[in-house]
Amino acid sequence: MIYLDNSATTKPDPEVLASFQKVSEEYYANPSSIHQFGGNAEKLLVAAKRQAAQLLQVEQEEIIFTSGGTEGNNMAVKGIALEHQQRGKHIITSSIEHPSIYEACKALEKLGFEVTYLPVDEKGIVSVDDMKKAIRKDTILVTIMHVNNEIGSIQPIAEIGKLLQQYPKIFFHVDNVQGFGKVPLHLKNAAIDLCTISGHKIHGLKGTGILYVRKGVALFPLFHGGEQELAIRSGTENLAGIVSLVKAMRLAKEREEEGIRHMSELKSYLIRAFEKMEGVFVNTPENSAPHIVNISVPGIKPEVIIHMLGEQNIYISTKSACSSKVKDESMVLAACGYSKNRTTTALRISLSYENTMQEMKIFVDALERSIKQFKTTME
Structure with a gap:
């Protein structure tokens, strides 16, 4: 998992x-x-x-x-x-x-x-x-x-x-x-x-x-x-x-310094990978927290990607877990001025110091395959 x-x-x-x-x-x-x-x-x-x-x-x-x-x-x-x-x-x-x-x-x-x-x-x-x-x-x-x-x-x-x-x-x-x-x-x-x-x-x-x-x-x-x-x-x-x-x-305090460095490396890898992916937009700003990456995939409902990844034992989310079951746009992204096709298709990847670079590579490959698979079935 x-x-x-x-x-x-x-x-x-x-x-x-x-x-x-x-x-x-x-x-x-x-x-x-x-x-x-x-x-x-x-x-x-x-x-x-x-x-x-x-x-x-x-x-x-x-x-x-x-x-x-x-x-x-x-x-x-x-x-x-x-x-x-x-x-x-x-x-x-x-x-x-x-x-x-x-x-x-x-x-x-x-x-x-x-x-x-x-x-x-x-x-x-x-x-x-x-x-x-x-x-x-x-x-x-x-x-x-x-x-x-x-x-x-x-x-x-x-x-x-x-x-x-x-x-x-x-x-x-x-x-x-x-x-x-x-x-x-x-x-x-x-x-x-x-x-x-x-x-x-x-x-x-x-x-x-x-x-x-x-x-x-x-x-x-x-x-x-x-x-x-x-x-x-x-x-x-x-x-x-x-x-x-x-x-x-x-x-948490004992692991804080090393944990921040480790998660920052994983986050940087993810952002570079997402920026190369066709149809994927990074919403997380520069100089942000080391453990959160937010992206949008316009044209695909977030729950579709979440379920496709879930079938491969990979678990990500949409917005706040306290509001993720509400089928609407992200209030946060809307407040940042993003268009509807970004605010309604957001995905959140959030890390811990236990995650590894190998996991990031597997996840990135799985996400790219899932997006391509969805687009192929829709053609």
């Missing part, structure tokens, strides 16, 4: 699975229980939080464990909006955000909030000048993704953070689900107030994630209950998932 859908989810690392099983078997007490067994579970939870904070170079009390990217993004966007609506009801985001941001903003519009969706250029990048022009007296939140999940464009997060330091009443949230472990980002240096990370994108397990919340930032909690996670995220902690997440984060 050649798996090239790593932006949708990654294969769990064996060390991650082992840590999950060990904690599930040996530390299954509720960390809130007052007996010694519960106390041991709580100590493990505190240790995991401390390690996560060290990896992100933030404070321990700034880490909130979540169930993943969607929950983290909703907690950040809705939590800020509901808590600070007396100061203003204006939010700024981009036109190419993940559905968990875009739909959260749409939901807030129904509650009376106003949202500015900033345009992007042909490379899928927002303008800091546009951002500055969009800021109003009632702006309370800016939420911008670090790495786009469809085309891999990297937003100028540090520049946006620098701009927003002039507006201390505006909170800055970054969806870093696709960036962590692949495109370095220093949360403190970029003046980020909230940041989302997901475990299953970094060879961790589904149902695990982190929301970084800078000390002093107040959120309206979406869950109320036993006041776990600093009362921001009530509910019995998924201790085995949390420990496995921190293991995945540590492994």
Whole structure:
């Protein structure tokens, strides 16, 4: 099998699975229980939080464990909006955000909030000048993704953070689900107030994630209950998932430098191969994330190619897995200004450090054969 859908989810690392099983078997007490067994579970939870904070170079009390990217993004966007609506009801985001941001903003519009969706250029990048022009007296939140999940464009997060330091009443949230472990980002240096990370994108397990919340930032909690996670995220902690997440984060950081170099080589090979292919257009911009390549094959429905490759045990995808079953055009490519024949025929190839050059060569040959085969049958 050649798996090239790593932006949708990654294969769990064996060390991650082992840590999950060990904690599930040996530390299954509720960390809130007052007996010694519960106390041991709580100590493990505190240790995991401390390690996560060290990896992100933030404070321990700034880490909130979540169930993943969607929950983290909703907690950040809705939590800020509901808590600070007396100061203003204006939010700024981009036109190419993940559905968990875009739909959260749409939901807030129904509650009376106003949202500015900033345009992007042909490379899928927002303008800091546009951002500055969009800021109003009632702006309370800016939420911008670090790495786009469809085309891999990297937003100028540090520049946006620098701009927003002039507006201390505006909170800055970054969806870093696709960036962590692949495109370095220093949360403190970029003046980020909230940041989302997901475990299953970094060879961790589904149902695990982190929301970084800078000390002093107040959120309206979406869950109320036993006041776990600093009362921001009530509910019995998924201790085995949390420990496995921190293991995945540590492994990702250890492999980051070599992984980026390796994936960049694979990506360069793919782009050169695609540029030589008749009828194939590369949508991924230069200076983008090392693990994502987006192409269009006008005249062929994406699902046709995906199924043809799937029959050969090669797996790629279309757009975001969270919206790939919706039979329409890519909102991201449309925002970049591409024509309909490109926005409705996009394919996404997403890599991990486990992929090999041999796999790339097999995939490229299979894709070229599939395209030719389809065109032959249509003649």
